[in-house]
Amino acid sequence: MRTRPVLVYDGDCGFCTTSAGVVERRLRPDCDIVPRQFADLASLGVTPDRAAHEVLWVTPTGTVYGGARAVAKVLLRAGGGWAPLGALLMLPPARWLAPLVYRLVADNRHRLPGATAACAVRPPAAGSPGAPGR
Template sequence: MDHTFLYDGDCAFCTQSAQFLEKHVRTTAKVTPWQWADLDALGVTQDEAEAAVIWIEPGLTRAGPDAIAVLLRRAQWYWKPIGGVLSLKPVSWLAWPVYRLISRNRHKLPGGTAACSLPQAERDRLAGP
């Protein structure tokens, strides 16, 4: 599979969102937690993966709402217009602050847990050896 969509597998809100994508948005991408992915092979750093969802395909890597836009443009016909609109510069510029707001508060959203608000290093430390 040449397309990959990475998300935070330690975050329940993110996992539920990814499950929605897998169930309702047919895409060519492998939707996978970044913690289970070979980040080096994908050309992504852990810091990048922690910061936002990421779409990866040969010659194209996008993060946050830009990644979601690409995923939707690569899905069934009825998702493509939504991805197209989300890709438009004025919409994309507005989508980033909304994405960051949701990302910073995902632990407060339905399905979110306290772990959702912690960086991976903190999660690892709390989990112990």
């Protein structure tokens, strides 16, 4: 049984890898930080399509938060001056705007510093969380 949360990110994306490194070195949340390509997604209760679509925060009890909510959970877990920012992202109106900002960044990560061709996000498969019509 896991005792620490797990942050799952896209290890093929230079922007995501750089961001995960900043989280690990500067925020230092008490969690495991794993690229999706090396994570046991099935044991985390996460589909490969979802892990390819957004950053994920998986609690020790198996609750999965994605995208902006995952970012908020990382900030809360980091504590210190980061926790209030994480709490703010969980409250309206930031809670309503954060997913839009997250998706804007995620959809354009191939244009951001450190990006590679692998950073281009492919649309989620039909029927998966985040797919059109869901």
